[in-house]
Amino acid sequence: MPLRPVSLHATRGSVAAQEISQGIDALLEEYRDQVPLAFPAEVLAEAERVAGRAAPRTGSAASADDTARIDRIDRTDVPFVTLDPESSTDLDQAMHLERTDAGYRVLYAIADVPLFVDLDGAIDTEARRRGATVYLPDRRVPLHPEVLSEGVASLLPEQDTPAFVWIFDLDQAGAVQSIDLERATVRSVAKLDYDTVQEQLDAGQGHPMMQLLQEIGDLRQQQEAARGGASLNVPEQEVEGDGDHVLLTWRSPNPIEESNAQISLMTGMAAAQLMLEHGAGILRTMPPAEPQAIERFRRQSQVLGTPWPKDVAYGDFLRSLDWRDPGHLALLNQATSLFRGASYAAFTTAQEVPDDPAQAAIAAPYAHATAPLRRLVDRFVLLVCHAHAAGRTPEPALLQALEAIPEAMRTTAAKAGELERHAIELVETAALRAFVGEEFDASVIERREATPSKESGKGTSNGSPTRVEVQLTDPPVTAWVPMDASPGDVVRVRLDSVDPRHGTARFVPAGDLSASADGDR
Secondary structure: OOOOEEEEEOOOOOHHHHHHHHHHHHHHHHOOOOOOOOOOHHHHHHHHHHHHHHOOOOOOOOOOOHHHOOOOEEEEEEEEEEEEOOOOOOOOEEEEEEEOOOEEEEEEEEEOHHHOOOOOOHHHHHHHHHOEOEEEOOEEEOOOOHHHHHHHOOOOEOOEEEEEEEEEEEEOOOOEEEEEEEEEEEEEEEEEEHHHHHHHHHOOOOOHHHHHHHHHHHHHHHHHHHHOOOOOOOOEEEEEEEOOEEEEEEEOOOHHHHHHHHHHHHHHHHHHHHHHHHOOEEEEEEOOOOHHHHHHHHHHHHHOOOOOOOOOOHHHHHHOOOOOOHHHHHHHHHHHHHOOOOEEEEEOOHHHOOOOOEEOOOOEEOOOOOOOOOEHHHHHHHHHHHHHHOOOOOOHHHHHHHOOHHHHHHHHHHHHHHHHHHHHHHHHHHHHHHHOOOEEEEEEEEEEOOEOOOOOOOOOOOOEOOEEEEEEOOOOOEEEEOOOOOOOOEEEEEEEEEEOOOOEEEEEEOOOOOOOHHHEO
C-alpha cells in the first residue's frame, strides 16, 4: 500500500528534525545526478526575466516582452478562491462556483505556466530534466524556480495572476453540459485550507463556495460511480515532532478534499475529450485490470470475509471498504493489483489515438491538466487544449514536443520515486527507534511462501522463510515478519531493532527473542 508522509511537523531545532534534515541532505547528495537540487544559473536568470510577463495584459496592449503577446480576458472581478493544504504556496488551481437555473457553473483557473516557459528555453529544458516537484518529508524540490512557482505564477491571494480558465456548465445531476477554455487574468480573494474548511462545514458553517463545492463534489462522485470509476480509500502518513522524538500518525483525507479532487478529475476528462475530438494531445492512460487479477481479487475478498458480489462494480465495492477493518485493509492493499500500468500516450493525428484511450480507474479518457506548477506534462496539455478550444491547430513546434513528454515523465518519476521511498524509510526508522522492544498488534495484508536455499535446493536455512507483510496501526508502518498467518489476521509482533544508517527496522513475532534479519520493514 503506497503510504507516504505528507508533511513533517517536528519542532525546529529538535533532535528529531535535525536528524531527519541531515539524513535527507545526505540522500539528496547521493541522488544529485538523478534528482537535480539547485537550478543552473541560466535557468534562474531566465526566470527573473520572464517573471515580468505576469503584468496584466488585455486586448492588444503593448508589452515589454514581445514573447508575452497573449490576449487575456480580464476576470479579476470574479472572486476566485483556492483550496490546498495550509502550508502550500505553489497554488495551481483556483475556483469560482455558482448555482444557475439549469444547475451549476464552475470557473476553474489553472496557473498559466506556459506564459513564463518558452518552448526549448532554459526553464523548459530544466523542467524536462526534473519532470515534477519532488515532495520529501521536510522539504520539496520544485519543478520550476520559486520566483515563478511560489511567486508570480502561483494563484496567491490578492495578486493578479495569469491563468487558463476552464468554464463548465453542469446540469442538476452534476453532468457536464458545456466546456470552454480561455486565457485570462484572475484574482484569488481567499486562500482556504482543507482542515479549516472541513471543520467549518462539519459545524454547519463555512464559506458559501465551499458548501457549493461539497454539493457539486457529491454529485460528481455519483457521476463517477455511474460510469464505473474507482479509487482506493486509504489514509496517509503524517509526521509530527514530540520533543526529541518523531511520531508517525494517520491522516485521513477530509471529505472536502475528495470534492476538490472531483473538480480536478472533471477538468482532466474535459481536456481528454477536447484532445481526442481534435486529434492531438497527451492522455494519462491505464489499461483495464487483467481478468486473472480480477478473479484473484474476488477469491481474496471471499477468503477475507467480505465477498465482492458479482452484480457490484469494483469501484462501488472499493468505496464500501473501511481501512480501519483489518480484513478491509488487506483487501485495499491487494486492490493495488487492479491499478497498474499507468502511463502517458502522446498523439498528433487522429490515426495515432490509442485504441483504448480510457484511464481504467477513472473509467473515462483522462489527462493531467490541473497542476502545471508541479508537473511537466500539464503545461503541454493546457497549450494544446487552448488551441483546440479556440479552433486553431496547435503550433508545429508544440506538436513535435509532445512526443518526448511521456518518456520524460516516466524516467523522472522513477528516479524521484526511489528518492521519496528512501526518505520515507529514513523517517519511519527515526520514528520507530523509540519503540525497540515493544509489541504491537498488526493486520496481515499479504503472505509469501518460503523459498528454498539455492545451494541445497531444499530447506529454508539459506533461502527466505515463510513471511507476512503486516500493517501496524500505531505507528502507521508496514513490515515483513518471518511468521505464518493469513491476510486479514491480526497478529502480535515485536520491534527487535532499527538501523538508522540503512533505514531498516526488524520485526519478529511477539515472544521470539532471537532477532532475525528477515524481519525487515
